Amino acid sequence: MTDAPSSPTRSGATDTASATRTPGTAAPATADSADATLQVTDVTVRFAGLTALDQVSFTVEPGSVHAVIGPNGAGKSTCFNVLSGVYRATSGSVRFGGTELTGLAPHRIAALGVARIFQNLALPPRATVADSLMLGRHRLTRAGFLATGLRLPSASREAHRHLERVREIADFVGLADDLDRPAGELPYGKQKLVELARALCMEPKLLLLDEPVAGMTADERRDTAAVVAGVRDSLGISIVLVEHDMGVVMRLADAVTVLDFGKRIAGGTPAEVQDDPAVVQAYLGAPTP
Numbered sequence: 580m581t582d583a584p585s586s587p588t589r590s591g592a593t594d595t596a597s598a599t600r601t602p603g604t605a606a607p608a609t610a611d612s613a614d615a616t617l618q619v620t621d622v623t624v625r626f627a628g629l630t631a632l633d634q635v636s637f638t639v640e641p642g643s644v645h646a647v648i649g650p651n652g653a654g655k656s657t658c659f660n661v662l663s664g665v666y667r668a669t670s671g672s673v674r675f676g677g678t679e680l681t682g683l684a685p686h687r688i689a690a691l692g693v694a695r696i697f698q699n700l701a702l703p704p705r706a707t708v709a710d711s712l713m714l715g716r717h718r719l720t721r722a723g724f725l726a727t728g729l730r731l732p733s734a735s736r737e738a739h740r741h742l743e744r745v746r747e748i749a750d751f752v753g754l755a756d757d758l759d760r761p762a763g764e765l766p767y768g769k770q771k772l773v774e775l776a777r778a779l780c781m782e783p784k785l786l787l788l789d790e791p792v793a794g795m796t797a798d799e800r801r802d803t804a805a806v807v808a809g810v811r812d813s814l815g816i817s818i819v820l821v822e823h824d825m826g827v828v829m830r831l832a833d834a835v836t837v838l839d840f841g842k843r844i845a846g847g848t849p850a851e852v853q854d855d856p857a858v859v860q861a862y863l864g865a866p867t868p
């Protein structure tokens with residue numbers, strides 16, 4: 580795969596978004612599209628006797644990659660689970676494009692344009708790449724069970740449009756030649772790309788990536804990082820990234836929030852947090868001289 584993914588471009592996404600408003604396709608439920616800012620304010624999560632997140636605040640600017648880092652047990656996964664609706668914050672607020680997310684079920688948050696990719700693979704093993712990506716289009720599909728079953732022209736036109744978009748996105752992430760292969764037979768790095776592509780098929784405004792390069796070879800890490808950068812640069816999608824690979828974080832992130840024992844201990848550009856004594860201490864576990 581090339582370092583710079585070929586691009587369906589922002590307008591490609593916009594075309595599809597407008598296509599979804601034409602008869603025969605569903606208009607996705609969206610947060611205020613003029614403002615895709617994610618605003619996390621004073622979020623606290625308590626489990627019996629343990630404060631996993633303690634008054635954490637940060638802002639993810641539209642079209643940026645925002646990394647959330649910290650040592651083991653810092654609260655990164657808890658933070659992701661709050662953003663995607665798996666956990667409900669004990670207190671505090673998460674607003675996306677002007678919509679309050681706290682208290683919404685995960686599928687409602689997904690419908691607002693927030694797609695999450697889990698660390699572990701979750702692909703149907705025997706489905707082809709194309710079928711796996713079509714699953715990502717499900718939310719945008721209007722044709723009902725009956726129309727599809729009866730192969731009505733409106734349903735086939737819609738299926739054709741979705742397939743076109745699936746091909747564009749597969750091309751964008753470098754999977755154009757793998758569409759007919761069972762996803763489960765691809766190398767690990769490509770399977771992760773299938774998951775990323777499936778999330779892109781949902782036409783999200785915000786992607787939550789949980790350790791996207793964990794377990795990958797150096798080449799796979801480089802290729803995946805290039806695709807993630809392309810998602811931001813070409814599609815304008817905001818990304819929240821939890822990642823232990825500091826090389827990837829430093830290369831990709833526009834902003835970094837650092838957690839330790841549930842508290843936000845630092846934030847800023849990668850260069851700023853890298854030199855922050857509190858961050859050095861958290862990672863090394865000893866005070867700086």
Ligand SMILES: Nc1ncnc2c1ncn2[C@@H]1O[C@H](COP(=O)(O)OP(=O)(O)OP(=O)(O)O)[C@@H](O)[C@H]1O
Pocket residue numbers: 626627629630631649650651652653654655656657658
């Ligand atoms: N469902 C839960 N019930 C009780 N405690 C939990 C739960 N989920 C997380 N915790 C605790 O909350 C704290 C933060 O955990 P979390 O998994 O968010 O950290 P993390 O930064 O993602 O760690 P890692 O990098 O090891 O994945 C830990 O002390 C963890 O044991």
